[in-house]
Amino acid sequence: MRISLTIMAIIWGTLSITMLLAFGEGLKRQLEKNRRGLGDGILIVWSGQTEKPYRGLPRGRPIWFKRDVIDYIRDQIPELEAVGGEYMNWGREITYGEKTISEKVNGVLPDYEFMRSLYPMPGGRFLNKLDIERKRRVVFIGNQLRDELFGEPGSPGYTDPVGKMITISGIQFTVIGVMQKKQQMGMYSGPDWSTAFIPITTFETMYNRRTLNNLVLKPKGVSQAEFIKDRLYQILSSKYQFDPADKRALSIWDVIESARTMNKVMVGMQIFFGIIGGLTLIVAGVGVANIMYVAVRERTAEIGVKMAMGAKRGQVMAQFMLEALLISAIGGGLGLFISFAIAAALGAIPVQSEAMEWLGKPTISVPIALVTIAVLTMIGLISGYFPARKAASVNPVESLRYE
Amino acid sequence: MIKMRGIRKVYDTGRIEVEALKDVDLDIKGGEFVSIVGPSGSGKSTLMNIAGCLDVPSEGTYELDGESVEGLSMSQLADIRNRKIGFVFQAFNLLPYATAFENVELPMMFGKVPARERRKRARELLERVNLGDRLDHRPAELSGGEMQRVAIARSLAMKPKLILADEPTGNLDSKSGAAIVDLFEELWKSGTTILLITHDSTVATRTNRVVYLKDGMVRSQAREMAADMKALKERKRLDTMQ
Numbered sequence: 345m346r347i348s349l350t351i352m353a354i355i356w357g358t359l360s361i362t363m364l365l366a367f368g369e370g371l372k373r374q375l376e377k378n379r380r381g382l383g384d385g386i387l388i389v390w391s392g393q394t395e396k397p398y399r400g401l402p403r404g405r406p407i408w409f410k411r412d413v414i415d416y417i418r419d420q421i422p423e424l425e426a427v428g429g430e431y432m433n434w435g436r437e438i439t440y441g442e443k444t445i446s447e448k449v450n451g452v453l454p455d456y457e458f459m460r461s462l463y464p465m466p467g468g469r470f471l472n473k474l475d476i477e478r479k480r481r482v483v484f485i486g487n488q489l490r491d492e493l494f495g496e497p498g499s500p501g502y503t504d505p506v507g508k509m510i511t512i513s514g515i516q517f518t519v520i521g522v523m524q525k526k527q528q529m530g531m532y533s534g535p536d537w538s539t540a541f542i543p544i545t546t547f548e549t550m551y552n553r554r555t556l557n558n559l560v561l562k563p564k565g566v567s568q569a570e571f572i573k574d575r576l577y578q579i580l581s582s583k584y585q586f587d588p589a590d591k592r593a594l595s596i597w598d599v600i601e602s603a604r605t606m607n608k609v610m611v612g613m614q615i616f617f618g619i620i621g622g623l624t625l626i627v628a629g630v631g632v633a634n635i636m637y638v639a640v641r642e643r644t645a646e647i648g649v650k651m652a653m654g655a656k657r658g659q660v661m662a663q664f665m666l667e668a669l670l671i672s673a674i675g676g677g678l679g680l681f682i683s684f685a686i687a688a689a690l691g692a693i694p695v696q697s698e699a700m701e702w703l704g705k706p707t708i709s710v711p712i713a714l715v716t717i718a719v720l721t722m723i724g725l726i727s728g729y730f731p732a733r734k735a736a737s738v739n740p741v742e743s744l745r746y747e
Numbered sequence: 748m749i750k751m752r753g754i755r756k757v758y759d760t761g762r763i764e765v766e767a768l769k770d771v772d773l774d775i776k777g778g779e780f781v782s783i784v785g786p787s788g789s790g791k792s793t794l795m796n797i798a799g800c801l802d803v804p805s806e807g808t809y810e811l812d813g814e815s816v817e818g819l820s821m822s823q824l825a826d827i828r829n830r831k832i833g834f835v836f837q838a839f840n841l842l843p844y845a846t847a848f849e850n851v852e853l854p855m856m857f858g859k860v861p862a863r864e865r866r867k868r869a870r871e872l873l874e875r876v877n878l879g880d881r882l883d884h885r886p887a888e889l890s891g892g893e894m895q896r897v898a899i900a901r902s903l904a905m906k907p908k909l910i911l912a913d914e915p916t917g918n919l920d921s922k923s924g925a926a927i928v929d930l931f932e933e934l935w936k937s938g939t940t941i942l943l944i945t946h947d948s949t950v951a952t953r954t955n956r957v958v959y960l961k962d963g964m965v966r967s968q969a970r971e972m973a974a975d976m977k978a979l980k981e982r983k984r985l986d987t988m989q
Contacts, residue, residue, distance in 0.1 A: 645838075645840060646840075646842060648840075649834075649836070649840040649842075650853070650857070651801075651825065651828075652799065652801060652828060652834045653828065653829060653834065653853060653854040653857055653901070654825050654826060654827075654828045654829020654830070654854060654857045654858060654905070655825065655829075655857045656821075656822050656825045656826075656857070657821060657822070657825075659857060740801045741796045741801050741802045744801070744836065744840070744913075
């Protein structure tokens with residue numbers, strides 16, 4: 345009875361440490377996935393206003409990016425894998441058949457597909473070079489936009505949007521692809537799932553716009569972000585005539601850096617979870633030590649007899665240490681088993697609610713299991729050691745006297 | 748086998764010092780069957796503990812089997828107990844969760860006897876004490892006499908030269924007690940030295956020498972011993988009358 349309660353405590357401790365770590369890990373992975381939704385390892389650049397006078401030019405002068413800046417950056421910074429710029433227009437009328445909605449229209453380049461993780465569902469495609477060159481009237485739509493105009497796949501009245509004509513601001517476009525569903529946490533102009541993406545050239549003619557809303561850059565390596573930021577100030581300051589030290593002339597969102605910060609927060613959170621779980625396990629360990637002390641006291645006579653028969657200190661200690669380890673191992677084994685079962689069960693439940701999706705799924709990684717096993721072994725050894733030492737210090741004469 | 752000179756044992760209880768043994772000289776030759784008798788508090792158990800290397804004297808020298816035990820470490824004493832001495836206790840002190848067979852195996856495990864030999868010997872010993880059909884019984888399933896026979900088989904496991912028995916018949920009825928003494932006699936005849944502590948004069952008379960202990964000293968005067976024995980019997984008689 346006593347032992348089964350202690351084993352329960354160990355199970356509970358193991359369960360809490362693994363589940364807390366597993367939820368932490370799941371949350372971390374989910375956030376990572378969400379972050380990738382915006383684009384993996386990209387820099388987003390906005391133009392601003394000068395704050396310092398430069399070469400006779402006054403302060404407060406706005407900087408405007410035109411489309412030529414894209415080629416200019418590409419030439420000047422070969423360390424970039426891709427460079428893109430985009431136009432945006434919010435609240436445009438989009439119509440299919442009887443349905444009209446008001447959503448955002450983006451004019452973009454083909455590189456956006458991999459820079460911003462805009463992958464098409466099977467049967468469709470993203471914008472390509474020819475679409476840009478020929479100013480084609482083609483559109484790639486977000487999955488939620490598709491739901492609103494064409495219905496959700498499988499629902500009654502649903503039609504495959506690819507190849508269909510929709511009207512954007514009164515002009516007819518052919519749908520060429522639908523975005524694969526993705527998690528997007530970071531956003532700077534609204535979610536991609538309710539945006540219509542059209543060729544940048546088509547956008548210019550249609551809305552008569554020449555000023556880009558922002559640039560998107562993707563460095564070849566994550567470690568180059570800092571260097572690229574510096575280079576960007578150098579080359580753009582000479583192109584637009586502003587002081588390279590004028591930080592307000594450009595603003596840069598470094599997704600990589602925010603990811604790194606986020607990662608640190610997540611690691612911190614996991615350590616915190618681990619400590620809470622570990623403390624629970626330590627409490628359970630105290631329980632093990634406690635029942636081992638009781639066992640030593642109850643078996644004093646037995647220990648004395650063993651000593652009389654020639655058992656050495658080490659042999660007496662080994663017995664109690666092994667017993668404590670065994671209790672920890674049984675409790676820990678069951679706890680791990682239950683944790684795996686819970687993780688598997690939660691993993692098998694299809695995600696329905698948005699909340700669940702954000703929470704992520706508990707994931708027991710190998711390091712988590714190893715950490716738990718290490719902590720359990722430590723607790724087993726420590727909680728066994730002190731009672732065992734007490735057992736070994738039993739005086740056989742006294743233990744045999746009262747019988 | 749046993750050679751004690753000027754053994755003194757003082758227990759320091761913190762507040763007062765109790766002198767359990769005062770000045771004991773004792774010689775027991777190999778092959779003897781000796782009983783130690785004396786009233787309670789006379790120091791019998793202390794003498795037994797020192798003889799069994801469970802305790803060390805405060806003063807005096809003790810040689811067991813020609814070897815002085817003075818200054819030996821805990822581990823070396825454990826080794827001597829394992830190889831040279833077999834213990835039999837009043838309360839049997841078998842491991843309750845282990846079978847008779849496993850109880851007999853135990854000293855051989857501490858003595859690192861190989862498993863195969865260990866099993867063979869445990870079986871032989873239990874057969875020798877007529878418990879060949881009780882190998883897998885746990886202590887709770889055995890009678891007092893049977894438990895003590897298991898304990899004797901266990902004491903013989905490491906082929907010790909000396910058997911120390913502390914009131915081995917104390918918890919048994921007279922019939923099983925007599926059977927245990929028979930068993931000791933048999934062991935003695937086959938060459939084992941036996942030292943037996945007892946209250947029971949009938950048990951003591953069956954040994955070939957009686958050492959009388961009183962107030963932590965060995966008394967040689969037979970008269971004094973006889974008087975004590977008489978007093979003891981008288982008290983027992985009074986006890987039974989009440």
